[in-house]
Amino acid sequence: MNAPLFEKLNTYKDSDVYPFHMPGHKMGRGIDIKDVFAMDITEIDGFDNLHHAEGVIDEAQKMCAKTFGAEESFFIVNGSSSGIIAAIMSICGDGEKIIIARNSHKSVMDGLVLSGANPSYVMPEIVEEYNVFGAVSTEEVEKVCNENPEAKAVIIVSPTFEGIVSDIDSIANIVHQRNMLLIVDSAHGPHMHFNSYFPKTAIECGADIVIESLHKTLPCPTQASVLHISGTRVNRERLKKCLAMVQTSSPSYIFMAAIDKCRDYLDNQGKTDFESYVIRLKKFREDTKELKNLRLMDDSIVGKNNVFDYDLGKLVFFSDSINCIEIGDILRKKYKIELEMSCPTHCIAMTSVSDTQDGFDRLRNAIIDIDKTLDTIEKRKNVSFVFPKPVVKVSPRIAFYSKSTDVCLKDSIGEISAEYVIPYPPGIPLISPGEKITAQIVNTLDKYINDNVNIIGMKNSLLEKISVLM
Numbered sequence: 001m002n003a004p005l006f007e008k009l010n011t012y013k014d015s016d017v018y019p020f021h022m023p024g025h026k027m028g029r030g031i032d033i034k035d036v037f038a039m040d041i042t043e044i045d046g047f048d049n050l051h052h053a054e055g056v057i058d059e060a061q062k063m064c065a066k067t068f069g070a071e072e073s074f075f076i077v078n079g080s081s082s083g084i085i086a087a088i089m090s091i092c093g094d095g096e097k098i099i100i101a102r103n104s105h106k107s108v109m110d111g112l113v114l115s116g117a118n119p120s121y122v123m124p125e126i127v128e129e130y131n132v133f134g135a136v137s138t139e140e141v142e143k144v145c146n147e148n149p150e151a152k153a154v155i156i157v158s159p160t161f162e163g164i165v166s167d168i169d170s171i172a173n174i175v176h177q178r179n180m181l182l183i184v185d186s187a188h189g190p191h192m193h194f195n196s197y198f199p200k201t202a203i204e205c206g207a208d209i210v211i212e213s214l215h216k217t218l219p220c221p222t223q224a225s226v227l228h229i230s231g232t233r234v235n236r237e238r239l240k241k242c243l244a245m246v247q248t249s250s251p252s253y254i255f256m257a258a259i260d261k262c263r264d265y266l267d268n269q270g271k272t273d274f275e276s277y278v279i280r281l282k283k284f285r286e287d288t289k290e291l292k293n294l295r296l297m298d299d300s301i302v303g304k305n306n307v308f309d310y311d312l313g314k315l316v317f318f319s320d321s322i323n324c325i326e327i328g329d330i331l332r333k334k335y336k337i338e339l340e341m342s343c344p345t346h347c348i349a350m351t352s353v354s355d356t357q358d359g360f361d362r363l364r365n366a367i368i369d370i371d372k373t374l375d376t377i378e379k380r381k382n383v384s385f386v387f388p389k390p391v392v393k394v395s396p397r398i399a400f401y402s403k404s405t406d407v408c409l410k411d412s413i414g415e416i417s418a419e420y421v422i423p424y425p426p427g428i429p430l431i432s433p434g435e436k437i438t439a440q441i442v443n444t445l446d447k448y449i450n451d452n453v454n455i456i457g458m459k460n461s462l463l464e465k466i467s468v469l470m
């Protein structure tokens with residue numbers, strides 16, 4: 001055999017590694033679908049069509065809406081990215097305004113290019129204790145809505161990758177008073193509806209469109225997502241057309257069946273299994289509360305820096321002095337635990353209802369062990385992030401289709417960027433296509449480069465050049 005990807009996956013599957021990463025079924029532990037390929041069909045008679053659902057898919061989607069507390073739900077087989085893009089396209093046409101939280105996922109920016117919409121940004125607050133971006137404040141949303149009364153919609157992310165939740169109830173009120181729609185990217189929050197240990201979901205709080213990646217935190221395969229709708233503001237027919245545009249015309253019955261099966265699991269076993277999951281999470285947090293060097297993010301941040309609530313299902317470990325990439329490496333090599341993400345300041349273990357007690361015990365023992373030996377691990381510099389408010393000069397769509405040229409960073413002041421420049425962490429664009437490059441941005445970027453912050457998006461590995469519009 002010479003199938004490198006297949007072989008590598010097989011080796012990983014057969015290893016003793018425990019996955020504290022997505023998808024939420026945890027490498028088959030939480031999913032029980034036998035003979036998947038025997039169910040891999042196309043739209044044969046009697047099996048409905050995702051893009052004109054009126055039969056069995058329609059029935060399954062209606063049951064899904066009921067389980068998640070939405071009025072209507074649509075299965076998505078291309079991940080939440082396509083749901084986000086379709087949501088934006090269904091509301092904003094070329095040149096129309098949309099208000100966007102700056103910590104949005106890349107798919108939001110792709111939605112701008114595809115729709116032609118013009119962004120105005122809401123800057124999320126920095127959670128000072130951890131130096132990560134968190135919630136957007138209701139006041140800031142109100143201010144930006146007042147400055148842009150013609151905007152069609154507001155889109156924010158809640159919970160964030162790290163689990164930070166914004167006050168969706170109040171934000172929905174502000175947005176609706178101005179006849180705008182609220183879209184919430186809840187890619188990381190589909191589990192929250194199933195136990196009160198977790199924050200209220202965006203659908204429960206009155207958002208119009210909520211997109212959830214079931215694959216991230218529920219027992220569902222990668223790519224399986226759902227878009228939920230509530231209320232009368234959404235043009236549902238146009239949204240359906242947009243979903244059909246951005247998704248394949250051959251949606252996988254395996255993914256759709258897996259969403260349906262996951263919903264059935266939640267209806268029947270969800271309550272009991274989520275109670276056990278919450279017990280495991282609480283025990284993990286209790287057992288690790290004496291860590292000396294690492295800090296596990298918890299709900300003590302609620303109420304500070306506009307953090308409205310916190311998803312305790314995310315295990316986010318911070319260190320003030322140690323490079324957390326090292327922690328990810330040690331967990332992998334010594335303890336056979338694979339995390340979702342490690343970056344210099346923190347690392348994230350993604351948990352789900354499908355995690356076993358054995359998995360939690362392994363992580364707890366490893367973290368306690370590592371915490372004792374941290375003095376021997378490579379130190380890093382602490383960096384404070386500064387994010388100037390963007391100055392949008394041309395729409396992302398125009399920037400995307402314009403000719404560009406690469407210039408030295410020091411010569412780029414006053415030019416319009418043709419690309420993203422994203423310091424990671426926190427993974428939020430310092431500059432996006434169509435925005436003016438100011439002296440403040442160049443100085444900030446210079447500082448990050450000197451501090452060895454990982455910068456995504458600049459043209460060359462030496463980080464000297466940036467692409468600007470011609």
Ligand SMILES: Cc1ncc(COP(=O)(O)O)c(C=O)c1O
Nearest residue numbers: 079080081105157185187213225
């Ligand atoms: C905040 C956020 N939104 C949206 C997405 C896209 O979700 P999906 O991978 O299901 O397309 C991601 C993916 O990582 C994300 O982190």
